[in-house]
Amino acid sequence: MVDAERAASSRTLGQTWRALRDRFEAAGIPTAALDARLLVRHVLGLDQTGLIAREAEPWPAERGPALDALAARRLTGEPVARILGVQEFYGLSFGVNAATLVPRPETEMLVDFGLGCLRDRPAPRILDLGTGTGCIVLALLANLPRASGIGIDLSAEALDQARANAENLGVADRFEALAGDWFAPLTGGGFDLIVSNPPYIATGVIETLAPGVRDFDPMAALDGGPDGLAPYRIIASEAMDYLTPGGALALEIGHDQGHMVEALLKAAGFTDIGVASDLAGHDRMVTGFARK
Ligand SMILES: C[S@@+](CC[C@H](N)C(=O)[O-])C[C@H]1O[C@@H](n2cnc3c(N)ncnc32)[C@H](O)[C@@H]1O
Structure with missing residues:
Protein backbone atom coordinates (compact mmCIF):
# COMPACT_ATOMS: atom_id res chain seq x y z
CA MET A 1 0.00 0.00 0.00
CA VAL A 2 1.49 3.41 -0.97
CA ASP A 3 1.41 6.28 1.51
CA ALA A 4 -1.39 8.15 -0.26
CA GLU A 5 -3.59 5.05 -0.17
CA ARG A 6 -2.75 4.47 3.47
CA ALA A 7 -3.61 8.10 4.28
CA ALA A 8 -6.90 7.80 2.39
CA SER A 9 -7.84 4.54 4.02
CA SER A 10 -7.19 5.96 7.51
CA ARG A 11 -9.37 9.01 6.97
CA THR A 12 -12.24 9.71 9.29
CA LEU A 13 -15.80 10.35 8.09
CA GLY A 14 -15.26 14.05 8.83
CA GLN A 15 -12.04 14.19 6.84
CA THR A 16 -13.71 12.36 3.97
CA TRP A 17 -16.63 14.73 3.56
CA ARG A 18 -14.36 17.76 3.93
CA ALA A 19 -11.99 16.40 1.27
CA LEU A 20 -15.01 15.97 -1.04
CA ARG A 21 -16.18 19.50 -0.20
CA ASP A 22 -12.74 20.80 -1.20
CA ARG A 23 -12.92 18.94 -4.53
CA PHE A 24 -16.38 20.40 -5.19
CA GLU A 25 -15.23 23.90 -4.21
CA ALA A 26 -12.24 23.62 -6.53
CA ALA A 27 -14.68 22.65 -9.31
CA GLY A 28 -16.71 25.82 -8.64
CA ILE A 29 -19.79 24.11 -7.17
CA PRO A 30 -21.49 26.82 -5.08
CA THR A 31 -23.15 24.38 -2.64
CA ALA A 32 -19.97 22.34 -2.17
CA ALA A 33 -20.22 21.70 1.59
CA LEU A 34 -23.91 20.80 1.55
CA ASP A 35 -23.53 18.55 -1.49
CA ALA A 36 -20.51 16.73 -0.02
CA ARG A 37 -22.36 16.07 3.22
CA LEU A 38 -25.48 14.84 1.40
CA LEU A 39 -23.53 12.39 -0.76
CA VAL A 40 -21.49 11.05 2.18
CA ARG A 41 -24.65 10.68 4.26
CA HIS A 42 -26.36 8.84 1.42
CA VAL A 43 -23.51 6.38 0.97
CA LEU A 44 -23.38 5.67 4.70
CA GLY A 45 -27.16 5.79 5.31
CA LEU A 46 -26.77 8.51 7.94
CA ASP A 47 -28.84 11.57 8.74
CA GLN A 48 -27.13 14.88 9.51
CA THR A 49 -27.05 14.21 13.25
CA GLY A 50 -25.53 10.78 12.63
CA LEU A 51 -22.78 12.24 10.45
CA ILE A 52 -21.89 14.82 13.11
CA ALA A 53 -21.93 12.21 15.87
CA ARG A 54 -19.65 9.86 13.92
CA GLU A 55 -17.25 12.41 12.39
CA ALA A 56 -14.23 10.91 14.16
CA GLU A 57 -14.91 7.30 13.08
CA PRO A 58 -12.77 5.78 10.33
CA TRP A 59 -14.17 5.89 6.79
CA PRO A 60 -15.21 2.37 5.69
CA ALA A 61 -12.91 1.75 2.73
CA GLU A 62 -15.44 -0.54 1.00
CA ARG A 63 -17.82 2.45 0.60
CA GLY A 64 -15.16 4.42 -1.31
CA PRO A 65 -16.16 3.32 -4.84
CA ALA A 66 -19.82 4.18 -4.19
CA LEU A 67 -18.88 7.67 -3.02
CA ASP A 68 -16.49 8.15 -5.94
CA ALA A 69 -19.25 7.24 -8.41
CA LEU A 70 -21.69 9.75 -6.93
CA ALA A 71 -19.00 12.44 -6.71
CA ALA A 72 -18.12 11.92 -10.38
CA ARG A 73 -21.77 12.51 -11.34
CA ARG A 74 -21.88 15.72 -9.27
CA LEU A 75 -18.68 16.92 -10.94
CA THR A 76 -20.37 16.62 -14.35
CA GLY A 77 -22.97 19.13 -13.11
CA GLU A 78 -25.76 16.71 -12.21
CA PRO A 79 -27.75 18.17 -9.29
CA VAL A 80 -27.65 16.26 -5.99
CA ALA A 81 -31.44 15.86 -5.97
CA ARG A 82 -31.21 13.93 -9.27
CA ILE A 83 -28.32 11.81 -8.04
CA LEU A 84 -30.16 10.89 -4.84
CA GLY A 85 -33.61 10.80 -6.47
CA VAL A 86 -35.17 12.88 -3.72
CA GLN A 87 -35.79 16.55 -2.91
CA GLU A 88 -37.29 18.25 0.12
C1 LIG B 1 -42.10 23.33 -14.61
S1 LIG B 1 -42.66 21.66 -14.46
C2 LIG B 1 -43.49 21.76 -12.90
C3 LIG B 1 -43.58 20.47 -12.17
C4 LIG B 1 -44.13 20.61 -10.73
N1 LIG B 1 -45.47 21.11 -10.72
C5 LIG B 1 -43.22 21.50 -9.91
O1 LIG B 1 -43.63 22.63 -9.60
O2 LIG B 1 -42.09 21.09 -9.59
C6 LIG B 1 -43.97 21.64 -15.65
C7 LIG B 1 -44.70 20.31 -15.81
O3 LIG B 1 -45.70 20.49 -16.82
C8 LIG B 1 -45.79 19.31 -17.60
N2 LIG B 1 -46.39 19.67 -18.89
C9 LIG B 1 -45.79 20.25 -19.96
N3 LIG B 1 -46.67 20.45 -20.94
C10 LIG B 1 -47.87 19.98 -20.49
C11 LIG B 1 -49.17 19.92 -21.07
N4 LIG B 1 -49.41 20.35 -22.30
N5 LIG B 1 -50.17 19.37 -20.32
C12 LIG B 1 -49.93 18.92 -19.06
N6 LIG B 1 -48.70 18.96 -18.48
C13 LIG B 1 -47.69 19.49 -19.18
C14 LIG B 1 -44.36 18.81 -17.67
O4 LIG B 1 -44.30 17.44 -17.99
C15 LIG B 1 -43.85 19.15 -16.26
O5 LIG B 1 -44.04 18.07 -15.39
Whole structure:
Protein backbone atom coordinates (compact mmCIF):
# COMPACT_ATOMS: atom_id res chain seq x y z
CA MET A 1 0.00 0.00 0.00
CA VAL A 2 1.49 3.41 -0.97
CA ASP A 3 1.41 6.28 1.51
CA ALA A 4 -1.39 8.15 -0.26
CA GLU A 5 -3.59 5.05 -0.17
CA ARG A 6 -2.75 4.47 3.47
CA ALA A 7 -3.61 8.10 4.28
CA ALA A 8 -6.90 7.80 2.39
CA SER A 9 -7.84 4.54 4.02
CA SER A 10 -7.19 5.96 7.51
CA ARG A 11 -9.37 9.01 6.97
CA THR A 12 -12.24 9.71 9.29
CA LEU A 13 -15.80 10.35 8.09
CA GLY A 14 -15.26 14.05 8.83
CA GLN A 15 -12.04 14.19 6.84
CA THR A 16 -13.71 12.36 3.97
CA TRP A 17 -16.63 14.73 3.56
CA ARG A 18 -14.36 17.76 3.93
CA ALA A 19 -11.99 16.40 1.27
CA LEU A 20 -15.01 15.97 -1.04
CA ARG A 21 -16.18 19.50 -0.20
CA ASP A 22 -12.74 20.80 -1.20
CA ARG A 23 -12.92 18.94 -4.53
CA PHE A 24 -16.38 20.40 -5.19
CA GLU A 25 -15.23 23.90 -4.21
CA ALA A 26 -12.24 23.62 -6.53
CA ALA A 27 -14.68 22.65 -9.31
CA GLY A 28 -16.71 25.82 -8.64
CA ILE A 29 -19.79 24.11 -7.17
CA PRO A 30 -21.49 26.82 -5.08
CA THR A 31 -23.15 24.38 -2.64
CA ALA A 32 -19.97 22.34 -2.17
CA ALA A 33 -20.22 21.70 1.59
CA LEU A 34 -23.91 20.80 1.55
CA ASP A 35 -23.53 18.55 -1.49
CA ALA A 36 -20.51 16.73 -0.02
CA ARG A 37 -22.36 16.07 3.22
CA LEU A 38 -25.48 14.84 1.40
CA LEU A 39 -23.53 12.39 -0.76
CA VAL A 40 -21.49 11.05 2.18
CA ARG A 41 -24.65 10.68 4.26
CA HIS A 42 -26.36 8.84 1.42
CA VAL A 43 -23.51 6.38 0.97
CA LEU A 44 -23.38 5.67 4.70
CA GLY A 45 -27.16 5.79 5.31
CA LEU A 46 -26.77 8.51 7.94
CA ASP A 47 -28.84 11.57 8.74
CA GLN A 48 -27.13 14.88 9.51
CA THR A 49 -27.05 14.21 13.25
CA GLY A 50 -25.53 10.78 12.63
CA LEU A 51 -22.78 12.24 10.45
CA ILE A 52 -21.89 14.82 13.11
CA ALA A 53 -21.93 12.21 15.87
CA ARG A 54 -19.65 9.86 13.92
CA GLU A 55 -17.25 12.41 12.39
CA ALA A 56 -14.23 10.91 14.16
CA GLU A 57 -14.91 7.30 13.08
CA PRO A 58 -12.77 5.78 10.33
CA TRP A 59 -14.17 5.89 6.79
CA PRO A 60 -15.21 2.37 5.69
CA ALA A 61 -12.91 1.75 2.73
CA GLU A 62 -15.44 -0.54 1.00
CA ARG A 63 -17.82 2.45 0.60
CA GLY A 64 -15.16 4.42 -1.31
CA PRO A 65 -16.16 3.32 -4.84
CA ALA A 66 -19.82 4.18 -4.19
CA LEU A 67 -18.88 7.67 -3.02
CA ASP A 68 -16.49 8.15 -5.94
CA ALA A 69 -19.25 7.24 -8.41
CA LEU A 70 -21.69 9.75 -6.93
CA ALA A 71 -19.00 12.44 -6.71
CA ALA A 72 -18.12 11.92 -10.38
CA ARG A 73 -21.77 12.51 -11.34
CA ARG A 74 -21.88 15.72 -9.27
CA LEU A 75 -18.68 16.92 -10.94
CA THR A 76 -20.37 16.62 -14.35
CA GLY A 77 -22.97 19.13 -13.11
CA GLU A 78 -25.76 16.71 -12.21
CA PRO A 79 -27.75 18.17 -9.29
CA VAL A 80 -27.65 16.26 -5.99
CA ALA A 81 -31.44 15.86 -5.97
CA ARG A 82 -31.21 13.93 -9.27
CA ILE A 83 -28.32 11.81 -8.04
CA LEU A 84 -30.16 10.89 -4.84
CA GLY A 85 -33.61 10.80 -6.47
CA VAL A 86 -35.17 12.88 -3.72
CA GLN A 87 -35.79 16.55 -2.91
CA GLU A 88 -37.29 18.25 0.12
CA PHE A 89 -40.18 20.61 -0.60
CA TYR A 90 -42.41 22.32 1.96
CA GLY A 91 -40.73 20.19 4.66
CA LEU A 92 -41.75 16.97 2.88
CA SER A 93 -39.70 14.44 0.96
CA PHE A 94 -40.48 14.08 -2.78
CA GLY A 95 -39.04 11.41 -5.04
CA VAL A 96 -37.92 12.71 -8.43
CA ASN A 97 -37.31 10.79 -11.65
CA ALA A 98 -35.97 11.59 -15.11
CA ALA A 99 -39.38 12.91 -16.26
CA THR A 100 -39.94 15.33 -13.36
CA LEU A 101 -38.61 18.75 -12.55
CA VAL A 102 -36.74 18.88 -9.24
CA PRO A 103 -39.11 20.90 -6.99
CA ARG A 104 -37.76 24.41 -6.33
CA PRO A 105 -38.05 26.35 -3.07
CA GLU A 106 -39.70 29.35 -4.78
CA THR A 107 -42.62 27.11 -5.79
CA GLU A 108 -43.52 26.83 -2.09
CA MET A 109 -45.19 30.26 -2.53
CA LEU A 110 -48.04 28.56 -4.37
CA VAL A 111 -48.58 26.20 -1.44
CA ASP A 112 -48.64 29.11 1.03
CA PHE A 113 -51.17 30.94 -1.15
CA GLY A 114 -53.32 27.83 -1.52
CA LEU A 115 -53.36 27.14 2.21
CA GLY A 116 -54.46 30.74 2.83
CA CYS A 117 -57.36 30.32 0.39
CA LEU A 118 -58.53 26.87 1.45
CA ARG A 119 -57.88 26.51 5.17
CA ASP A 120 -61.46 27.36 6.17
CA ARG A 121 -63.25 25.44 3.42
CA PRO A 122 -64.95 22.21 4.48
CA ALA A 123 -63.77 19.89 1.66
CA PRO A 124 -61.79 21.87 -0.91
CA ARG A 125 -60.95 20.48 -4.35
CA ILE A 126 -57.60 21.30 -5.96
CA LEU A 127 -56.36 20.98 -9.54
CA ASP A 128 -52.60 21.03 -10.28
CA LEU A 129 -51.76 21.46 -13.98
CA GLY A 130 -48.32 20.11 -14.96
CA THR A 131 -48.00 18.34 -11.63
CA GLY A 132 -44.57 16.67 -12.16
CA THR A 133 -43.63 15.17 -8.77
CA GLY A 134 -46.99 16.40 -7.49
CA CYS A 135 -45.17 18.67 -5.07
CA ILE A 136 -47.69 21.54 -5.09
CA VAL A 137 -50.94 19.60 -4.80
CA LEU A 138 -49.48 16.94 -2.49
CA ALA A 139 -48.01 19.52 -0.09
CA LEU A 140 -51.48 21.11 0.01
CA LEU A 141 -53.18 17.76 0.65
CA ALA A 142 -50.67 16.94 3.39
CA ASN A 143 -51.65 20.17 5.15
CA LEU A 144 -55.40 20.09 4.44
CA PRO A 145 -56.78 16.77 5.74
CA ARG A 146 -60.24 17.28 4.18
CA ALA A 147 -59.02 18.37 0.75
CA SER A 148 -58.80 16.27 -2.40
CA GLY A 149 -56.83 16.94 -5.56
CA ILE A 150 -56.10 16.03 -9.15
CA GLY A 151 -52.69 16.35 -10.77
CA ILE A 152 -52.46 16.41 -14.57
CA ASP A 153 -49.32 15.93 -16.63
CA LEU A 154 -48.44 15.02 -20.19
CA SER A 155 -45.82 12.60 -18.93
CA ALA A 156 -46.95 9.16 -17.71
CA GLU A 157 -43.54 8.67 -16.09
CA ALA A 158 -43.92 11.89 -14.11
CA LEU A 159 -47.39 10.77 -12.98
CA ASP A 160 -45.95 7.44 -11.73
CA GLN A 161 -43.63 9.48 -9.53
CA ALA A 162 -46.47 11.72 -8.35
CA ARG A 163 -48.53 8.64 -7.38
CA ALA A 164 -45.56 7.16 -5.50
CA ASN A 165 -45.06 10.46 -3.68
CA ALA A 166 -48.75 10.55 -2.75
CA GLU A 167 -48.39 7.05 -1.25
CA ASN A 168 -45.29 8.02 0.72
CA LEU A 169 -47.02 11.10 2.10
CA GLY A 170 -50.14 9.15 3.07
CA VAL A 171 -52.50 11.17 0.84
CA ALA A 172 -52.99 8.72 -2.05
CA ASP A 173 -56.66 8.16 -1.17
CA ARG A 174 -57.33 11.87 -1.83
CA PHE A 175 -55.20 12.24 -4.96
CA GLU A 176 -55.80 11.33 -8.60
CA ALA A 177 -53.13 11.56 -11.30
CA LEU A 178 -54.45 12.03 -14.87
CA ALA A 179 -52.45 11.93 -18.09
CA GLY A 180 -53.09 14.49 -20.81
CA ASP A 181 -52.85 18.01 -22.15
CA TRP A 182 -53.74 20.62 -19.50
CA PHE A 183 -57.55 20.46 -18.93
CA ALA A 184 -58.25 17.73 -21.53
CA PRO A 185 -58.45 14.72 -19.15
CA LEU A 186 -61.09 16.38 -16.94
CA THR A 187 -64.74 15.42 -17.12
CA GLY A 188 -65.96 18.30 -14.93
CA GLY A 189 -64.97 21.33 -12.89
CA GLY A 190 -65.88 22.59 -9.42
CA PHE A 191 -62.33 23.25 -8.22
CA ASP A 192 -61.77 25.71 -5.37
CA LEU A 193 -58.15 26.21 -6.39
CA ILE A 194 -56.20 25.69 -9.59
CA VAL A 195 -52.41 25.82 -9.27
CA SER A 196 -49.78 25.49 -11.93
CA ASN A 197 -46.06 25.84 -12.37
CA PRO A 198 -46.07 25.34 -16.14
CA PRO A 199 -43.02 25.29 -18.40
CA TYR A 200 -42.26 29.00 -18.88
CA ILE A 201 -38.82 29.34 -20.47
CA ALA A 202 -38.81 30.75 -24.00
CA THR A 203 -37.52 28.07 -26.36
CA GLY A 204 -34.57 30.19 -27.51
CA VAL A 205 -33.41 30.85 -23.94
CA ILE A 206 -33.17 27.21 -22.84
CA GLU A 207 -29.68 26.87 -24.32
CA THR A 208 -28.45 29.67 -22.02
CA LEU A 209 -29.71 28.11 -18.76
CA ALA A 210 -27.32 26.82 -16.07
CA PRO A 211 -26.06 23.34 -17.06
CA GLY A 212 -27.64 21.73 -13.97
CA VAL A 213 -31.04 22.82 -15.31
CA ARG A 214 -30.48 22.68 -19.09
CA ASP A 215 -28.84 19.27 -19.14
CA PHE A 216 -30.82 17.46 -16.44
CA ASP A 217 -34.35 18.88 -16.11
CA PRO A 218 -36.73 17.40 -18.71
CA MET A 219 -37.37 19.65 -21.72
CA ALA A 220 -41.16 19.23 -21.30
CA ALA A 221 -40.83 20.88 -17.88
CA LEU A 222 -38.95 23.90 -19.25
CA ASP A 223 -40.08 24.81 -22.77
CA GLY A 224 -42.91 27.35 -22.73
CA GLY A 225 -42.89 27.96 -26.49
CA PRO A 226 -41.43 30.84 -28.54
CA ASP A 227 -42.11 33.54 -25.88
CA GLY A 228 -42.47 31.27 -22.83
CA LEU A 229 -46.14 32.18 -22.45
CA ALA A 230 -47.90 29.45 -24.45
CA PRO A 231 -49.09 27.43 -21.39
CA TYR A 232 -50.36 30.60 -19.63
CA ARG A 233 -52.53 31.50 -22.64
CA ILE A 234 -54.25 28.12 -22.48
CA ILE A 235 -54.54 27.97 -18.69
CA ALA A 236 -55.78 31.57 -18.30
CA SER A 237 -58.39 31.23 -21.02
CA GLU A 238 -59.84 27.91 -19.76
CA ALA A 239 -59.37 27.96 -15.97
CA MET A 240 -62.54 29.96 -15.25
CA ASP A 241 -64.70 27.09 -16.62
CA TYR A 242 -63.28 24.72 -14.00
CA LEU A 243 -63.41 26.96 -10.89
CA THR A 244 -66.16 27.37 -8.32
CA PRO A 245 -67.48 30.95 -7.92
CA GLY A 246 -64.82 32.78 -5.89
CA GLY A 247 -62.30 30.00 -6.63
CA ALA A 248 -58.62 30.92 -7.00
CA LEU A 249 -55.96 30.50 -9.66
CA ALA A 250 -52.24 30.63 -8.76
CA LEU A 251 -49.54 30.49 -11.42
CA GLU A 252 -45.79 30.42 -10.96
CA ILE A 253 -44.08 32.74 -13.46
CA GLY A 254 -40.63 33.72 -14.68
CA HIS A 255 -39.23 36.95 -13.18
CA ASP A 256 -40.10 39.03 -16.26
CA GLN A 257 -43.55 37.61 -17.00
CA GLY A 258 -45.64 39.31 -14.30
CA HIS A 259 -47.24 42.02 -16.45
CA MET A 260 -48.00 39.69 -19.34
CA VAL A 261 -49.57 36.95 -17.23
CA GLU A 262 -51.50 39.55 -15.24
CA ALA A 263 -52.91 40.85 -18.55
CA LEU A 264 -53.91 37.31 -19.58
CA LEU A 265 -55.84 36.83 -16.32
CA LYS A 266 -57.50 40.24 -16.69
CA ALA A 267 -58.59 39.42 -20.24
CA ALA A 268 -60.05 36.12 -19.00
CA GLY A 269 -62.22 37.97 -16.42
CA PHE A 270 -60.35 37.20 -13.18
CA THR A 271 -60.68 39.66 -10.28
CA ASP A 272 -58.33 40.77 -7.47
CA ILE A 273 -55.31 39.90 -9.59
CA GLY A 274 -51.99 40.08 -7.76
CA VAL A 275 -48.33 39.63 -8.64
CA ALA A 276 -46.16 38.41 -5.75
CA SER A 277 -42.37 38.39 -5.41
CA ASP A 278 -40.13 35.61 -4.12
CA LEU A 279 -37.51 36.03 -1.37
CA ALA A 280 -35.01 37.28 -3.95
CA GLY A 281 -37.43 40.09 -4.86
CA HIS A 282 -38.33 38.68 -8.29
CA ASP A 283 -41.91 38.48 -9.53
CA ARG A 284 -42.72 34.77 -9.06
CA MET A 285 -46.48 34.21 -8.80
CA VAL A 286 -49.64 35.66 -10.34
CA THR A 287 -52.96 35.00 -8.62
CA GLY A 288 -56.56 35.81 -9.42
CA PHE A 289 -60.10 34.86 -8.42
CA ALA A 290 -63.24 33.82 -10.26
CA ARG A 291 -66.20 36.12 -9.62
CA LYS A 292 -68.49 35.03 -6.77
C1 LIG B 1 -42.10 23.33 -14.61
S1 LIG B 1 -42.66 21.66 -14.46
C2 LIG B 1 -43.49 21.76 -12.90
C3 LIG B 1 -43.58 20.47 -12.17
C4 LIG B 1 -44.13 20.61 -10.73
N1 LIG B 1 -45.47 21.11 -10.72
C5 LIG B 1 -43.22 21.50 -9.91
O1 LIG B 1 -43.63 22.63 -9.60
O2 LIG B 1 -42.09 21.09 -9.59
C6 LIG B 1 -43.97 21.64 -15.65
C7 LIG B 1 -44.70 20.31 -15.81
O3 LIG B 1 -45.70 20.49 -16.82
C8 LIG B 1 -45.79 19.31 -17.60
N2 LIG B 1 -46.39 19.67 -18.89
C9 LIG B 1 -45.79 20.25 -19.96
N3 LIG B 1 -46.67 20.45 -20.94
C10 LIG B 1 -47.87 19.98 -20.49
C11 LIG B 1 -49.17 19.92 -21.07
N4 LIG B 1 -49.41 20.35 -22.30
N5 LIG B 1 -50.17 19.37 -20.32
C12 LIG B 1 -49.93 18.92 -19.06
N6 LIG B 1 -48.70 18.96 -18.48
C13 LIG B 1 -47.69 19.49 -19.18
C14 LIG B 1 -44.36 18.81 -17.67
O4 LIG B 1 -44.30 17.44 -17.99
C15 LIG B 1 -43.85 19.15 -16.26
O5 LIG B 1 -44.04 18.07 -15.39
